[in-house]
Amino acid sequence: MAIAITKENFKSVVLESSEPVLVDFWAAWCRPCQMLGPIVESLSEEVKGLAVVGKVNVDEQAELANQFRIMSIPTVLVFKGGKVVNSIIGVRSKDELRKALGV
Template identity: 45%
Template sequence: MSGNTVEVFDDTFADEVLGSDLPVLVDFWAEWCGPCRQVAPILDELANEYDGRVKIAKIDVDANPETAAKFGIVSIPTLYIFKGGELVESINGARPKRELSEKLEAAL
């Protein structure tokens, strides 16, 4: 985790993500996932660039199976953008920074 990236868990997801005043990009990931490791530094950069405007959260699907199941996560990385507690964007697989920035801008 970088300084501006928040780790969330099954028991904190509702408060940290659904209850957030800011849009939240959630990275559903796992330690063993190569593409997840590829996208992690991009998310760290975005967390710094969008600090105060967007929250970047990460949830380990192996350690938090309830949330992964609730949202039907079947492949990782899956990135969801929530705004006002509602899912507004779903991104499957590792994506370039430019594409993720465009999705975040659309959610603002």
């Protein structure tokens, strides 16, 4: 299951992770986000132990959304070593997300 990421746990879950981290920025009212959600959840199960998968609700975590200049949702950011290495906007297949994650 994808981890709910908040400004309180962002540093420990994302920035300090030794594994690559995929972060899905989403909102409950966003139809494309609802389409991407099950794909992200399925990916989180498949990459367990290889990568971390998390979700940021932009309505509840506006500070994080602003920090990463999220203008469209869904937006997926991939972090490695605490830095953004990939950015994807819109609904994508699980294979595309896995490839972006590098696992």
